[in-house]
C-alpha cells in the first residue's frame with residue numbers, strides 16, 4: 001500500500017498527493033513530475049518505474065544529459081488535478097519574469113529509496129510552487145490532515161518554507177486563512193525548544209508551535225536528514241506530529257485546542273496549495289520536499305502512524321551530489337575556461353572579485369597564487385560537495401553573493417558556509433567539470449565578460465544568457481599553479 005491507500009482505509013482520503021520520488025498509491029503509475037530542459041525548452045514527464053514504485057530517475061538523467069533541467073510541474077496523484085506549478089506573484093513578487101517565483105532545478109536533491117535513485121525538490125530562496133484553484137481541499141473550518149517528507153538539514157529562518165493549505169489570491173487575507181506545515185528556524189512568530197529547526201503550523205500571520213503564539217517548549221528542534229512533518233486541523237482542534245522519516249515512529253509535539261488569538265477559531269481556510277512559500281508569496285525561505293499529501297477529514301493518530309511506517313519502509317537514504325573528474329580535499333587546483341574565446345584563462349581573483357585571467361607558469365608568483373585554490377571539505381550543505389580556499393589568502397573562500405562570485409573571509413555563519421559550498425558535476429559541454437552552487441542548484445560557476453557568477457541557464461540576469469552557457473560553465477581542473 002501507499003500512504004494514500006492508508007489514509008483511504010482510515011476514512012480520510014488524500015485530496016492532493018505530491019511526490020517526485022515515488023507513487024503514493026499502490027496502483028499509481030501516472031505522471032509524477034514534468035521537466036523542462038535548457039537546451040531546447042522541451043518537456044517530458046517522469047513516471048514511476050512500475051505501479052506504486054519509485055520514480056524513473058534514469059529517464060530524467062537521459063533527458064537532462066549535457067544540459068540543465070527545471071522541475072516545472074509536480075503532479076497530483078489523487079485524481080483531483082491539484083498539480084503544483086510555478087507560483088505567481090502575490091503580496092510579494094518572486095524573482096523570475098513577471099514576479100513569478102523560480103522553479104527548482106531537477107538535480108538539487110538526489111536520494112535513494114531502497115537503493116533506487118530518485119530526485120526530491122530542492123528549493124532555494126525565491127523558489128515556489130502553488131495551485132490557487134485546487135479542488136477538494138478543506139475550506140472554512142473543515143477538517144484536514146497533511147504530511148511532508150523534508151530534508152532536515154536544509155532550512156533557514158526566512159518566511160516561509162511551507163506545504164499545505166493557503167490563500168487562493170497569494171495574498172495575506174487574515175488570521176486563519178492558512179493551514180500549512182512550516183519547517184525552519186523562523187523566530188518571527190512561534191518557536192519551540194532549542195534553536196530549531198522546528199515543525200510548526202502556518203495559520204497565517206503566525207507560525208504556531210503549540211496552543212498559543214510564541215514559545216512552546218514541547219515542540220522540539222529536529223534535524224534528521226529526512227524529517228516527517230505532519231499537521232492536522234479541524235473545528236477547535238489541531239495537532240503537530242514529527243519524526244525521523246528514515247526510522248522509528250512519530251511523536252506528538254502538540255495536540256489540542258485552536259489558538260485563542262482572534263481569527264483562528266473557527267478557521268477560514270481557502271483551499272489553495274503552496275509549496276516552499278508563505279501564503280502571501282513570501283519567498284525568502286529554503287528547504288527540500290520529497291513527498292507530501294493533504295487529506296479530507298482529520299486523520300487518526302493510528303492512520304498517521306501507519307503512514308509513518310510506510311514512509312520508513314520506502315527507505316530514504318542519501319547519495320552523492322557530485323559527478324565527473326574527482327577532486328581531492330587538501331590539493332591545490334587551477335580551473336581553466338573551455339569557451340573558445342578563453343582557453344588560456346583561469347579562475348583567479350583581484351582583491352574580492354573572482355574573475356578569469358590569462359595565467360602561465362611564467363606569470364608572476366602573485367598571479368599564480370591568485371589563480372590557485374585549495375580544495376576543502378564543504379563548509380556547509382552536503383558533505384559530498386566542496387569549498388575552495390584561496391592559496392594567497394588563507395581563510396578566504398569563493399562564495400556567491402547576489403549571484404556574483406566573491407572572495408570573502410569565512411565569517412562562520414550558516415549563510416557563508418552555504419554560499420561557499422559547490423558541487424562539481426560532469427562538464428556540461430563534455431569537458432572537465434561544471435561546478436554548481438549547493439544552495440542554488442540551478443546555478444553554476446560561469447565566466448561572463450571575464451567575471452565569475454553563479455549563473456542559471458536563461459535566468460533574468462545578463463550573465464544568465466543561454467548563448468555559450470554550456471561552454472562558459474565547463475572548467476578543466478588541473479594541479480594548481482602554486
Ligand code: AHR
Pocket residue numbers: 159160171172202203204205206207277278279280281282
Ligand atoms: O503566517 C506566517 C506568514 O505571514 C504567512 O505565510 C504569510 O502569508 C504572512 O507573511
Ligand code: AHR
Pocket residue numbers: 400401402403404415419
Ligand atoms: O548570491 C545569492 C545570495 O546573495 C547569497 O546566498 C546571499 O549571501 C546574498 O544575499
